[in-house]
Amino acid sequence: MANSEYEYVRNFEQWDALPLSNWLIVRIDGRGFTKLCKKYDFAKPNDRRAIDLMNSAAVEVVRSFVDVVFAYGQSDEYSFIFHESTTLFDRRAAKLATSVATAFTAEYCMQWATFFPDLPLDRPWPTFDGRCVCYPKRKVLRDYLSWRQADCHINNLYNTTFWTMVVKGEMSPTDAEQSLKGTLSRDKNEILYSRFGINYNNEPEVFRKGTIVYRSYEQTTHPNGLANGADGDKGPTALSKTQMQKELKRKQKASIAMEHVDIIGDAFWDARPYILANKRGEDYGE
Template identity: 75%
Template sequence: MANSEFGYVRDFEQGDVLPPSNWIVVRVDGRGFSKFSKKYSFQKPNDRRALDLMNAAATEVVRSFVDVAIAYGQSDEYSFIFHESTSLFERRAAKLATSVATAFTAEYCMQWTTFFPSLPLTRPYPTFDGRCVCYPKRAILRDYLSWRQADCHINNLYNTTFWSMVLKGGMSTTEAEQALKGTVSSDKNEILFSRFGINYNTEPEIYRKGTIVYRSYDNEQEVGIRSADGMSKTQLEKERKRKQKARIVPDHLDIIGNTFWDAHPYILASKQPQTDGE
C-alpha cells in the first residue's frame, strides 16, 4: 500500500489475531431463521429438505477450506473446526469468521433450488453470521462438540413432543407449551409413546444427533498428519491436494462417546513434522 498523508487511518484498525496452538471454532448461525422458516413453510418439527441443504452447504465449505478438520451442524447452525496449527488468514478472527459465513451463505443460496425447486428465493435472502471461539485443548474442543450435540437432542426431543401435541393432538401452541413446562426427558418420551405411538429412539438420527462433516480417506490408518512448519512448498501443495481428493462425508453419528474418534484418530491429531518417506 502506497504511503500518503492519509495512511495514519490504519492506526485505528484493531488487531484480532487469535492465539497460536488453539483449535478455532467458526460457528455460523442463520439470521432471523424463525421468520425465514415460516415464510417458506418449513415442516415441523423438522424439515429434511432444509437440513439437507444446510449439510450440502457445509460440505462445500469443508471442501473449500482444507484446514477445517471437522464440522458439526444442527438446525440453522454449523460449527467449523480449524486445526490448531492453521495459519489461514494469519489466524485473524474477522477474516476467518466473515470468509466462512459468506461462503456458507453463498452455498446455501446457490443450492436452494436443488432442495426447494418449487419455492424460489425472494428478498430478504437468507444470511448467516459467524463468530470465532478458541479452545486451547483437544479435550475442551471435544466438550464443545458434545455440548452442541447434546443441545441438538434436547431441542429435538422438545420440538418433536411439542409439535406432536399441536399437529396430532389438536392442542394450541400455548396449551402445548404449558403442558410441557417442568417436564424432563422421560416425561416427553412417555407422552410421545403413550399418546402418539412414537418411539423417540427410532426417530431419524439426523434429527436426534445432527450432522458431522469430515474427510475420509481410502486407508485411514495410514493417513499421516504433517506439520506445515516442517514442509517445503512442494510438500504443502501435495498435502493440500491430498485433502482436496479426500471424500467429504456427512454423517449422523454420536460424537459424545469415543467410538467415532477412536475410528478416525487423524481428525484431531496433532501435527508432527515428518520427512518424505515416513
C-alpha cells in the same frame, strides 16, 4: 500501495489474530430464521429439505477451506473446526468468521432451488453470521462438540413432542407449552409413546444427532506404533515446505464424508484419530 497523507487512518485498525496452538471454531448461525421458516412454511418439527440444504452448503464450505478438519451442524447452525496449526488469514478472527459465513450464505442461497424447486427465494435473502472461538486442548474441543450434539437432542426431543401434541393432539401451542413445562426427557418420551405411539429412538438420526462433515482418509499408524492422534495434547509439529505441499494435495484429493452419528462417546473418534491428530502430514495415508 503508494504512501499518502491519509494513510495514518490504517492505525485505527485492530489486529485480531487468534492465539497459536489453539483449535479454531467458526460457528455460523442463521439470522432471522424463525421468520424464514414461517415465510416458506417449513415443516414442523423438522423440514428435511431445509436440513439437507444446510448440510449441502456445509460440505462445500469444508471442501473450500482445506484447513477445516471437521464440521458439526444442527438446525440453522454449523461449527467449522480449523486445525490448531492453521495459518489461514494469519488467524485473524474477523477474516475467518466473515469468510466462512459469507461462503456458507452464498452456497445456501445458490443451492436453494435444488432443495426447494417450488419455492422461489426472494428478499430478504437468508444470511448467516459467524463467530470465532479458540480451544487450547482437544478435550475441550471434544466437550464443545458434545455440548452442541446434546443441545441438538434436547431441542429436537422438545420440538418433536411439542409439535406432535399440537398437530396430532390438536392442542393449542399455549396448552402444549404449559403441559411440557418442567418435564424431563423421560416424560417427553412417555408422552410420545403412550399418547401417539411414537418411539423417539426410531426418529431419523439426522434429527436426533445432527450432521458431521469431515475429510475421510485411510487410517495409518505413527512410526512409534501409536494410533494417529494418540500422543496426547502436544503442540503441532512444524512441516517442511515439501511436506506442506504434499499434505495440501492429500486434503484436496480426500473425499468429504457426511454422517449422522454419536460424537459424544469415543467410538467415532477412536476409529478416526487422524481427524484431531496433532502431527499433521504423518496422519494420512498416501
